[in-house]
Amino acid sequence: MKADRPVLRIAVPNKGALSEPAAAMLREAGYAQRTDSKELVRLDEANGVEFFYLRPRDIAVYVGEGTLDVGITGRDLLLDSGAAATEQLSLGFGASRFRFAAPVGSALTEQKLDGLRVATSFPGLVQKHLADRGIQARLIKLDGAVESAIRLGVADAIADVVETGTTLRQAGLELFGDPIMTSEAVLIRREGSEEPAGLEQLLRRLSGVLVARDYVMMDYDVHADALDAACAITPGYEAPTVSALAQPGWHAVRAMVRRREAQQLMDDLWEVGARAILVTDIAACRL
Numbered sequence: 001m002k003a004d005r006p007v008l009r010i011a012v013p014n015k016g017a018l019s020e021p022a023a024a025m026l027r028e029a030g031y032a033q034r035t036d037s038k039e040l041v042r043l044d045e046a047n048g049v050e051f052f053y054l055r056p057r058d059i060a061v062y063v064g065e066g067t068l069d070v071g072i073t074g075r076d077l078l079l080d081s082g083a084a085a086t087e088q089l090s091l092g093f094g095a096s097r098f099r100f101a102a103p104v105g106s107a108l109t110e111q112k113l114d115g116l117r118v119a120t121s122f123p124g125l126v127q128k129h130l131a132d133r134g135i136q137a138r139l140i141k142l143d144g145a146v147e148s149a150i151r152l153g154v155a156d157a158i159a160d161v162v163e164t165g166t167t168l169r170q171a172g173l174e175l176f177g178d179p180i181m182t183s184e185a186v187l188i189r190r191e192g193s194e195e196p197a198g199l200e201q202l203l204r205r206l207s208g209v210l211v212a213r214d215y216v217m218m219d220y221d222v223h224a225d226a227l228d229a230a231c232a233i234t235p236g237y238e239a240p241t242v243s244a245l246a247q248p249g250w251h252a253v254r255a256m257v258r259r260r261e262a263q264q265l266m267d268d269l270w271e272v273g274a275r276a277i278l279v280t281d282i283a284a285c286r287l
């Protein structure tokens with residue numbers, strides 16, 4: 001452990017949709033994670049951090065109160081909590097939308113919610129959304145399985161997290177209105193707090209994981225005649241590395257490219273005459 005700085009205290013979801021991907025990302029960033037889902041605290045002495053496994057909904061509260069330095073939670077949960085915490089980094093997993101829904105064919109609109117009952121586990125988020133539009137609905141606060149609320153007669157509409165839409169469809173519901181918000185997992189920290197020691201290193205590591213997941217390394221050989229055209233196809237993160245091959249007139253080029261574009265770029269490079277085009281994963285990086 002870095003003896004010269006206090007341990008950075010990090011809140012991590014202990015269950016639910018964000019729990020596994022959050023632990024996987026931290027592991028990929030080189031941190032020790034719990035091996036048993038009953039473990040509530042894990043000290044990673046070598047890296048000077050301590051992980052607290054908490055309900056995703058409670059994480060913004062601990063961070064907002066300043067009892068923990070940073071936390072991983074959903075943007076929707078952060079806003080719903082009203083806690084004094086802000087987003088520091090988007091983590092690229094746990095994407096979802098927060099939407100209104102009602103029984104298929106009910107032709108509801110946001111305006112028609114006036115005077116109706118809306119069931120949700122995110123009352124803070126929904127209350128603010130409706131108040132901003134001058135709509136007065138009665139919020140029915142539920143803990144989960146909100147999609148059943150209409151069928152069971154406690155609500156006329158719901159507002160809930162939608163990922164694939166399967167749960168909604170199976171409950172005979174359809175979306176209406178614009179998305180209330182889009183969400184994903186975010187790293188949060190207390191609003192206006194002094195930067196905690198060790199945060200910069202955590203951010204560099206997590207950003208490194210994001211880049212390593214999003215990019216691959218592309219290598220190829222190309223003749224001098226086509227070098228400019230090839231480099232234009234793979235301009236790299238900053239610039240491609242070009243080195244001379246032992247064969248006169250030929251160059252080896254190395255550049256980072258977006259993983260999802262790699263196949264198309266290989267086709268384009270082949271067209272301009274590049275050969276021996278290789279793609280490799282990036283295991284870790286600091287840019």
Ligand SMILES: Nc1ncnc2c1ncn2[C@@H]1O[C@H](COP(=O)(O)OP(=O)(O)OP(=O)(O)O)[C@@H](O)[C@H]1O
Pocket residue numbers: 015016017018056057073074075076077094095096144161162163164183184
């Ligand atoms: N398919 C999904 N289902 C539920 N939440 C998801 C999904 N995808 C992403 N999320 C995000 O996960 C967070 C909610 O976490 P989760 O549903 O796991 O907590 P919870 O509802 O409080 O716990 P639990 O469901 O275990 O009672 C929100 O930020 C939500 O946007």
Ligand SMILES: O=P(O)(O)OC[C@H]1O[C@H](OP(=O)(O)OP(=O)(O)O)[C@H](O)[C@@H]1O
Pocket residue numbers: 016017143144145146147160161162163164165166167168
């Ligand atoms: O669009 P989908 O892919 O179907 O996913 C969305 C569903 O998943 C979540 O439920 P969760 O499993 O967290 O249960 P809960 O309702 O009890 O929180 C969310 O509340 C929706 O019900």
Ligand SMILES: [Mg+2]
Pocket residue numbers: 016144
């Ligand atoms: Mg849930």
